[in-house]
Amino acid sequence: MKRILKKIFCLVILFLFFxxxxxxxxxxxxxxxxxxxxxxxxxxKNLIPDSLLKTNADSSLILVYQNPIYxxxxxxxxxxxxxxxxxxxxxxxxxxxxxGQKFINDTSNNSYPIKNAELSYCIVKSGIAKLExxxxxxxxxxxxxxxxxxxxxxxxxxxKLSVPAATDNGPGVLISSFxxxxxxxxxxxxNGLRTNTIxxxxxxxxxxxxxxxxxxxxxxxxxxxxxxxxxxxYAKGYFGxxxxxxxxxxxxxxxxxxxxxxxLKLEDASLKLTIDNGVGADAQFVIKNLTAINSRxxxxxxxxxxxxxxxxxxxxxxxxxxNLPQVKTSFYSLPMNSGNSNIKALLENMPDKLxxxxxxxxxxxxxxxxxxxxxxxxxxxxxxxxxxxxMALTANNLTLVDTVxxxxxxxxxxxxxxxxxxxxxxxxxxxxxxxxxxxxxxxDDELIDSLLTSNSIAASPVNAANKTSEKKLSKLIYNIxxxxxxxxxxxxxxxxxxxxxxxxxxxxxxFYSDYSMDLKLVxxxxxxxxxx
Amino acid sequence: xxETFKILLLLLFTTFPPFWGGxxxxxxxxxDNSIRDYYHPTSAKLSIDGYYGINSNAITNQFTKxxxxxxxxxxxxKNKVSKKLGDENRFGGDINAGIYFSNKLENFIGKxxxxxxxxxxxxxxxDMSFSKDLFDLGFYGxxxxxxxxxxxxxxxxxxxxxxxxEFGFLFNDGKMGTGISLLKGEQFLxxxxxxxxxxTAADGSFIDVELAMKLKQSDTENYxxxxxxxxxxxxxxxxxxxxxxxDSTHQFLFEIxxxxxxxxxxxxxxxxxxxxxxxxxxxxxLRDSFYTKNAINTNLNTxxxxxKRKFNTALPVFLHLxxxxxxxxxxxxxxxxxxxxxxxxSLCYYMRGIYKINDHFSASAKLAFGGxxxxxxxxxxxxxxxxxxxxxxxxxxxxxxxxxAHTTGQGAFISVxxxx
Numbered sequence: 001m002k003r004i005l006k007k008i009f010c011l012v013i014l015f016l017f018f019x020x021x022x023x024x025x026x027x028x029x030x031x032x033x034x035x036x037x038x039x040x041x042x043x044x045k046n047l048i049p050d051s052l053l054k055t056n057a058d059s060s061l062i063l064v065y066q067n068p069i070y071x072x073x074x075x076x077x078x079x080x081x082x083x084x085x086x087x088x089x090x091x092x093x094x095x096x097x098x099x100g101q102k103f104i105n106d107t108s109n110n111s112y113p114i115k116n117a118e119l120s121y122c123i124v125k126s127g128i129a130k131l132e133x134x135x136x137x138x139x140x141x142x143x144x145x146x147x148x149x150x151x152x153x154x155x156x157x158x159x160k161l162s163v164p165a166a167t168d169n170g171p172g173v174l175i176s177s178f179x180x181x182x183x184x185x186x187x188x189x190x191n192g193l194r195t196n197t198i199x200x201x202x203x204x205x206x207x208x209x210x211x212x213x214x215x216x217x218x219x220x221x222x223x224x225x226x227x228x229x230x231x232x233x234y235a236k237g238y239f240g241x242x243x244x245x246x247x248x249x250x251x252x253x254x255x256x257x258x259x260x261x262x263x264l265k266l267e268d269a270s271l272k273l274t275i276d277n278g279v280g281a282d283a284q285f286v287i288k289n290l291t292a293i294n295s296r297x298x299x300x301x302x303x304x305x306x307x308x309x310x311x312x313x314x315x316x317x318x319x320x321x322x323n324l325p326q327v328k329t330s331f332y333s334l335p336m337n338s339g340n341s342n343i344k345a346l347l348e349n350m351p352d353k354l355x356x357x358x359x360x361x362x363x364x365x366x367x368x369x370x371x372x373x374x375x376x377x378x379x380x381x382x383x384x385x386x387x388x389x390x391m392a393l394t395a396n397n398l399t400l401v402d403t404v405x406x407x408x409x410x411x412x413x414x415x416x417x418x419x420x421x422x423x424x425x426x427x428x429x430x431x432x433x434x435x436x437x438x439x440x441x442x443x444d445d446e447l448i449d450s451l452l453t454s455n456s457i458a459a460s461p462v463n464a465a466n467k468t469s470e471k472k473l474s475k476l477i478y479n480i481x482x483x484x485x486x487x488x489x490x491x492x493x494x495x496x497x498x499x500x501x502x503x504x505x506x507x508x509x510x511f512y513s514d515y516s517m518d519l520k521l522v523x524x525x526x527x528x529x530x531x532x
Numbered sequence: 533x534x535e536t537f538k539i540l541l542l543l544l545f546t547t548f549p550p551f552w553g554g555x556x557x558x559x560x561x562x563x564d565n566s567i568r569d570y571y572h573p574t575s576a577k578l579s580i581d582g583y584y585g586i587n588s589n590a591i592t593n594q595f596t597k598x599x600x601x602x603x604x605x606x607x608x609x610k611n612k613v614s615k616k617l618g619d620e621n622r623f624g625g626d627i628n629a630g631i632y633f634s635n636k637l638e639n640f641i642g643k644x645x646x647x648x649x650x651x652x653x654x655x656x657x658x659d660m661s662f663s664k665d666l667f668d669l670g671f672y673g674x675x676x677x678x679x680x681x682x683x684x685x686x687x688x689x690x691x692x693x694x695x696x697x698e699f700g701f702l703f704n705d706g707k708m709g710t711g712i713s714l715l716k717g718e719q720f721l722x723x724x725x726x727x728x729x730x731x732t733a734a735d736g737s738f739i740d741v742e743l744a745m746k747l748k749q750s751d752t753e754n755y756x757x758x759x760x761x762x763x764x765x766x767x768x769x770x771x772x773x774x775x776x777x778x779d780s781t782h783q784f785l786f787e788i789x790x791x792x793x794x795x796x797x798x799x800x801x802x803x804x805x806x807x808x809x810x811x812x813x814x815x816x817x818l819r820d821s822f823y824t825k826n827a828i829n830t831n832l833n834t835x836x837x838x839x840k841r842k843f844n845t846a847l848p849v850f851l852h853l854x855x856x857x858x859x860x861x862x863x864x865x866x867x868x869x870x871x872x873x874x875x876x877x878s879l880c881y882y883m884r885g886i887y888k889i890n891d892h893f894s895a896s897a898k899l900a901f902g903g904x905x906x907x908x909x910x911x912x913x914x915x916x917x918x919x920x921x922x923x924x925x926x927x928x929x930x931x932x933x934x935x936x937a938h939t940t941g942q943g944a945f946i947s948v949x950x951x952x
Contacts, residue, residue, distance in 0.1 A: 026602050027601075028603075031671065032675035032676065034675040521813065
């Protein structure tokens with residue numbers, strides 16, 4: 001027994017030796033890290049899409065901006081109302097009708113009432129034909145309803161339906177609807193001389209498999225055919241002489257919407273108000289008012305130009321079936337510059353809205369086209385502002401504000417940062433002094449804290465040609481305390497406020513395509529190494 | 533001169549009350565776990581032992597303790613280490629536990645004085661040589677190297693875990709012995725950085741790294757005590773020679789241990805990296821988002837090769853030369869050298885006195901310089917409990933338990949022997 005105990009003793013100790021090896025706990029310590037975190041290069045071309053920039057021969061830049069102002073609704077020129085055409089057939093004398101015997105065979109021109117327009121031709125973009133048939137004949141009636149001049153895929157519009165026999169309880173009734181999309185309708189009637197006319201052909205016969213039936217005197221067949229929600233893809237005719245007024249309307253202009261402060265002085269600016277007419281009708285266009293509104297400053301600058309309030313004659317578009325695009329739009333351009341208008345002042349107001357009041361009159365000289373006005377749904381009448389602003393300006397504390405997403409959850413190892421500083425190294429090639437303020441916002445856009453620095457970005461000096469030739473280095477240092485780190489962990493957005501002042505101050509400075517600013521964010525952090 | 537030597541020894545060991553007495557070579561081998569200890573002059577014995585030892589020329593015990601215990605390492609701890617660091621530094625240690633049985637044969641092929649032994653042992657060894665810059669870079673960060681280059685080469689690190697089955701013979705009443713061990717390789721990791729620099733720009737705007745390193749490691753998917761990632765063999769040998777044939781008071785020891793290798797299997801990984809890296813921040817497009825990363829950094833002249841294949845590694849071979857003098861029947865004084873090859877080891881000089889107080893109790897003291905550390909001081913006792921049990925307790929680095937914040941070595945050895 002004693003021997004066994006000793007052996008057990010030995011084995012236990014042996015086991016303890018072999019089993020005492022275990023995974024060690026992981027230590028932690030703090031280190032001071034100094035490392036670049038991110039870098040970026042900002043040039044005008046980085047900030048503004050190429051489509052909005054033009055480069056002059058001397059590499060100076062022009063901002064090209066197009067802002068649509070007004071899109072003329074074609075419904076105002078041509079609106080096809082819902083309509084109903086009723087055809088009423090009464091049997092004059094009593095007679096016996098054999099199975100399959102045709103007893104109605106009728107052609108008629110149905111007038112389609114369209115206000116202010118005389119259409120000769122229409123291609124339906126969308127629309128529904130609704131049919132209701134009521135029969136007092138005591139046998140099922142097979143009828144055919146045809147619009148011979150409505151053609152799609154080389155086939156006329158034709159429907160064949162069976163109206164149930166009338167009973168003691170009332171007439172036989174059939175209600176049905178059909179899609180008219182894509183049908184080209186000649187609206188000139190049977191003789192080809194009318195307008196707004198739809199030519200129909202109706203036949204009716206008794207059921208060929210039925211029995212002979214007496215059709216009583218005054219028995220009737222009523223067909224009601226209607227067009228609903230008709231919208232033309234193309235229409236031709238005369239659209240009449242009508243005046244439309246837009247009234248006082250506003251449209252947003254986004255060019256300056258990130259600027260929140262500071263005056264802007266431009267060297268020059270030019271603007272073209274263009275009217276792109278895709279409607280095949282002449283028009284008289286009047287700009288009654290065009291005002292640039294800055295909602296932030298509540299300042300409004302009304303456009304002053306000799307053509308304001310005057311009639312502008314807009315030529316009709318041309319319809320060319322043989323070539324694409326089928327419609328050759330007519331283009332009217334009203335150039336405005338510093339010489340003939342106050343356009344510079346209007347843009348220096350940095351508007352976020354344009355207020356306008358336009359008047360449009362179609363066919364001011366009557367039916368000059370001989371009924372060949374047309375509309376094509378792909379083309380309308382559009383009013384645009386095409387701006388060209390040379391990037392030569394004076395800024396004095398011009399402040400831009402933008403917001404970027406920020407989420408520390410996406411930053412690897414962020415929780416291990418104890419405290420430190422962030423240094424923004426800025427190599428500035430622009431003739432601009434700048435200050436940057438960062439505001440930390442939570443998910444409700446509420447301000448949590450701000451990251452401010454006493455330093456600013458110094459402008460790159462200019463040479464005799466008023467052009468910068470080398471970059472100027474500035475350092476912006478932001479202290480990241482433990483408290484601020486906690487705040488950063490709640491931050492979901494950072495609002496960046498950048499204020500620019502051109503240097504030398506008061507001088508118009510040109511901006512060139514090769515100007516850029518190198519940004520590098522360097523972190524110097526007390527960082528917790530945790531080897532877990 | 534001889535008298536002076538005696539006086540020095542006397543001064544050294546009078547600090548321990550039970551005074552001098554004779555003892556065998558193997559009495560307090562401690563870190564050696566030498567097969568010299570396996571010998572018993574009269575009978576068979578079964579012994580279990582365990583040892584751990586960590587030492588460095590700069591890494592303090594308190595620092596090591598914080599690492600092992602997973603504690604927070606504050607600047608005070610780091611500063612004490614950093615002050616001690618030189619251009620080249622060492623850090624190494626062993627954990628060694630085992631059981632063996634030895635038996636003296638009355639007659640073996642007509643000869644007497646022969647014992648045999650068999651044993652099982654779990655071995656763990658690590659060592660590294662490193663620069664001061666590596667420590668400072670790792671524990672202080674690169675801020676202090678702004679506008680400067682941190683040179684973290686040469687760096688050599690080795691970690692080895694294996695188990696051994698040992699058997700062999702002791703001849704001539706324990707004065708000579710040889711044995712073979714079959715090895716089961718559990719884990720191996722080796723990193724050799726021949727070139728490693730990191731330059732940090734003064735304003736932190738960029739970092740340049742140059743790195744040339746070789747990395748070898750055993751199968752990373754298969755780990756733990758049960759893992760068999762390699763097999764190997766090793767040999768031990770020692771001989772104690774009397775300077776005069778009939779006089780054993782002056783003896784010379786030659787010993788070589790762990791002469792062998794482990795062949796790691798085909799799932800082992802060998803990597804070579806030679807790269808120059810320029811990092812100046814993650815390119816982002818501010819127009820889109822903070823998180824739009826377009827490019828990361830620039831690699832210059834990068835060479836990287838990594839393949840799974842078999843390879844051999846030599847064990848840290850242990851060489852021991854010593855000279856002993858029995859001043860009295862109770863007192864033996866030993867002076868010698870130890871060296872470990874392939875292990876970032878510095879030649880260790882030591883002197884040890886062993887005093888036999890009575891037949892049941894003896895004590896030792898040791899003064900050593902070198903190895904992984906610098907100056908080490910140790911004490912030990914060996915006592916017999918009853919007639920059948922011996923217990924040995926020693927430490928070669930007693931200073932590590934007394935002044936852990938300022939000293940760099942620590943270790944302890946325990947063995948329990950059952951005499952049959």
